[in-house]
Amino acid sequence: MSFDRQTVRHLAMLLAVGVATAVCVGAYAAGADLGQTTKQATNWTAIGMFCAFVAVTLGITKWAAARTRSAADFYTAGGGITGFQNGLAIAGDYMSAASFLGISGLVFANGFDGLIFSIGWLVGWPIITFLMAERLRNLGKFTFADVAGYRFSQTPIRVFAASGSLVVVAFYMIAQMVGAGQLIKLLFGMDYLYAEILVGSTMMVYVLFGGMTATTWVQIIKACMLLGGATFMALAVLIQFGFSPEAMFSKAVEVHARKEAIMGPGALIKDPISAISVGMALMFGTAGLPHILMRFFTVPNAKEARKSVGWATTWIGYFYILTFIIGFGAITNLVPNPANYFVDGEIAKGLIGGGNMAAVHLAGAVGGNWFLGFISAVAFATILAVVAGLTLSGASAVSHDLYASVWRHGRVDQAQELRVSKITTVALGVVAVALGIAFEKENVAYMVMLAFVIAASANFPVLFMSVLWKGCTTKGAVTGGFVGLLAAVTLTIGSVSVWEKVMQNPAGSAWFPYDSAAIFSIPAAFITIWLVSLLDRSARGDQDRAGFPAQQVRSETGIGAAGASGH
Amino acid sequence: MDADLVARIVSHPQYQELKAKRTSFGWRLSLAGMVAYYGFILLVAFDKPLLAQKVGNGVTTVGMPLGLAVIVFTIIITWVYIRRANSEFDTLTAQIVEEVGQ
Numbered sequence: 001m002s003f004d005r006q007t008v009r010h011l012a013m014l015l016a017v018g019v020a021t022a023v024c025v026g027a028y029a030a031g032a033d034l035g036q037t038t039k040q041a042t043n044w045t046a047i048g049m050f051c052a053f054v055a056v057t058l059g060i061t062k063w064a065a066a067r068t069r070s071a072a073d074f075y076t077a078g079g080g081i082t083g084f085q086n087g088l089a090i091a092g093d094y095m096s097a098a099s100f101l102g103i104s105g106l107v108f109a110n111g112f113d114g115l116i117f118s119i120g121w122l123v124g125w126p127i128i129t130f131l132m133a134e135r136l137r138n139l140g141k142f143t144f145a146d147v148a149g150y151r152f153s154q155t156p157i158r159v160f161a162a163s164g165s166l167v168v169v170a171f172y173m174i175a176q177m178v179g180a181g182q183l184i185k186l187l188f189g190m191d192y193l194y195a196e197i198l199v200g201s202t203m204m205v206y207v208l209f210g211g212m213t214a215t216t217w218v219q220i221i222k223a224c225m226l227l228g229g230a231t232f233m234a235l236a237v238l239i240q241f242g243f244s245p246e247a248m249f250s251k252a253v254e255v256h257a258r259k260e261a262i263m264g265p266g267a268l269i270k271d272p273i274s275a276i277s278v279g280m281a282l283m284f285g286t287a288g289l290p291h292i293l294m295r296f297f298t299v300p301n302a303k304e305a306r307k308s309v310g311w312a313t314t315w316i317g318y319f320y321i322l323t324f325i326i327g328f329g330a331i332t333n334l335v336p337n338p339a340n341y342f343v344d345g346e347i348a349k350g351l352i353g354g355g356n357m358a359a360v361h362l363a364g365a366v367g368g369n370w371f372l373g374f375i376s377a378v379a380f381a382t383i384l385a386v387v388a389g390l391t392l393s394g395a396s397a398v399s400h401d402l403y404a405s406v407w408r409h410g411r412v413d414q415a416q417e418l419r420v421s422k423i424t425t426v427a428l429g430v431v432a433v434a435l436g437i438a439f440e441k442e443n444v445a446y447m448v449m450l451a452f453v454i455a456a457s458a459n460f461p462v463l464f465m466s467v468l469w470k471g472c473t474t475k476g477a478v479t480g481g482f483v484g485l486l487a488a489v490t491l492t493i494g495s496v497s498v499w500e501k502v503m504q505n506p507a508g509s510a511w512f513p514y515d516s517a518a519i520f521s522i523p524a525a526f527i528t529i530w531l532v533s534l535l536d537r538s539a540r541g542d543q544d545r546a547g548f549p550a551q552q553v554r555s556e557t558g559i560g561a562a563g564a565s566g567h
Numbered sequence: 568m569d570a571d572l573v574a575r576i577v578s579h580p581q582y583q584e585l586k587a588k589r590t591s592f593g594w595r596l597s598l599a600g601m602v603a604y605y606g607f608i609l610l611v612a613f614d615k616p617l618l619a620q621k622v623g624n625g626v627t628t629v630g631m632p633l634g635l636a637v638i639v640f641t642i643i644i645t646w647v648y649i650r651r652a653n654s655e656f657d658t659l660t661a662q663i664v665e666e667v668g669q
């Protein structure tokens with residue numbers, strides 16, 4: 001399997017044609033089959049706008065493919081992305097369809113409670129800025145294992161890092177793929193299966209041919225569309241109330257079934273332990289997501305890495321303020337017109353298409369059909385872009401950590417490593433589609449949270465301790481990391497959302513009483529790393545500890561750091 | 568990086584200054600961020616009525632501006648760190664790099 005230019009161009013064309021055909025066939029099939037209750041009427045505007053997005057991004061992929069030669073180009077866009085661009089791309093990675101539709105839907109249903117979640121998703125970013133971003137950039141090259149394993153024995157730490165990355169990527173990916181299938185039924189009126197194939201094949205084209213350059217630009221474009229669309233909606237809502245939040249809130253209280261209860265914390269946060277545990281998962285999970293960590297290697301130096309997080313935090317914070325306004329706007333615009341937006345015109349039966357459709361209906365209410373089409377296309381493009389980022393980080397974990405470092409002990413040339421990345425990309429694309437289809441009827445609501453808990457309990461503690469604590473050893477990091485991973489998965493299985501809702505055990509039988517495992521699994525990982533490192537009397541342990549000053553010098557000053565490959 | 572260079576940098580007074588300043592600044596801001604966030608979460612967990620209390624005569628509650636303030640505070644402390652790092656810390660780093668001849 002060789003990838004010279006000619007082959008690349010032919011394959012790209014072939015895949016592009018395939019994607020276009022899938023869209024058209026899907027749309028046709030959707031038009032012919034409107035019998036299913038959950039599927040909406042075919043929305044040609046949304047499909048047209050989405051096709052335009054795909055056309056533009058495939059054009060960018062073609063341009064990026066010409067610049068993607070080396071492994072560095074493929075994994076990190078040659079380190080040539082600016083801080084501002086990377087900030088937008090990180091925001092793009094982070095502002096998933098789930099956070100856009102989910103949080104605005106949550107605000108629509110519960111008011112204030114939605115805000116608690118938005119804040120949780122944001123607060124991890126400053127911690128990344130202060131303690132991780134520039135150190136990651138100075139130590140790392142392609143994957144977070146480069147950082148975590150800087151002074152450690154390579155094989156064990158990379159096996160751990162690749163496991164941590166792939167498990168997080170898998171759960172995050174399943175949630176995205178199932179979400180894509182559900183969304184396409186609602187937004188485009190197309191079949192679930194087409195959504196899976198569409199997302200799988202399009203993102204494969206991005207990653208395979210355009211590598212990180214194309215993936216980054218897809219994220220940037222999508223982030224701009226999402227921020228632009230959400231800004232328009234929020235402004236349209238605020239104008240109705242003369243830019244007075246008080247006027248908006250009082251109208252919402254007047255029409256909402258829960259009246260004044262929407263203005264304060266409700267039942268969403270059940271007990272203090274769950275509240276803090278969910279908060280910890282969100283805060284520290286962000287700093288352990290492999291596709292986010294990878295983004296810090298795409299900028300030329302520590303200064304740009306810092307700027308990236310600054311911009312990412314700003315855009316994400318701004319976005320969550322918008323979703324909050326959008327949620328309240330949905331209350332004031334949709335509830336007074338039940339006939340148009342609610343099942344059978346009855347508010348009690350819920351929004352047409354489900355609670356996550358609040359933002360989409362609001363788009364129609366304030367911007368008409370075209371804007372509804374635009375927002376639908378943006379929501380779907382969001383999933384596509386996030387899946388592309390996940391696939392790239394999964395592929396790099398396999399090729400850079402497992403293949404090049406563990407299996408070939410670093411004795412491998414760039415071309416071989418690159419070939420393995422591309423084969424892995426194809427494999428992950430196929431696996432993603434297969435998982436999306438396999439989990440169609442399953443309840444996957446817990447999976448994004450599980451991905452965050454694992455990232456917070458396995459990846460983050462290892463990264464944190466290896467970079468900041470001189471006493472950390474290979475044995476400690478690897479043992480602690482796996483303890484965190486196991487604790488996160490085991491406790492999540494025992495919680496209500498999996499034990500009862502997914503595994504169908506009787507109500508009340510869940511043996512882990514809280515919403516998130518993080519409050520136990522994060523400390524378990526940290527304590528294990530600390531204790532095992534402390535008791536580690538091996539020669540390797542001494543070597544690990546002796547390597548700390550050199551690592552620290554590089555992480556603090558950037559001397560010896562991998563530079564930009566220069567384009 | 569050879570051991571000799573590492574030793575030279577580690578003993579460099581400006582490296583010690585950079586390390587100490589950045590570490591303490593980073594931790595203090597992290598602490599500020601965590602206090603703001605977990606303070607908010609603890610209020611949600613333990614004192615719901617306080618957050619649901621009205622501000623003035625309207626329907627707006629204490630929780631709304633407070634929640635918004637946590638978001639804005641998060642963004643501000645991020646830029647506070649970046650400003651100082653981009654000027655002071657980067658200047659120190661540049662001096663170290665120049666003086667050890669790298």
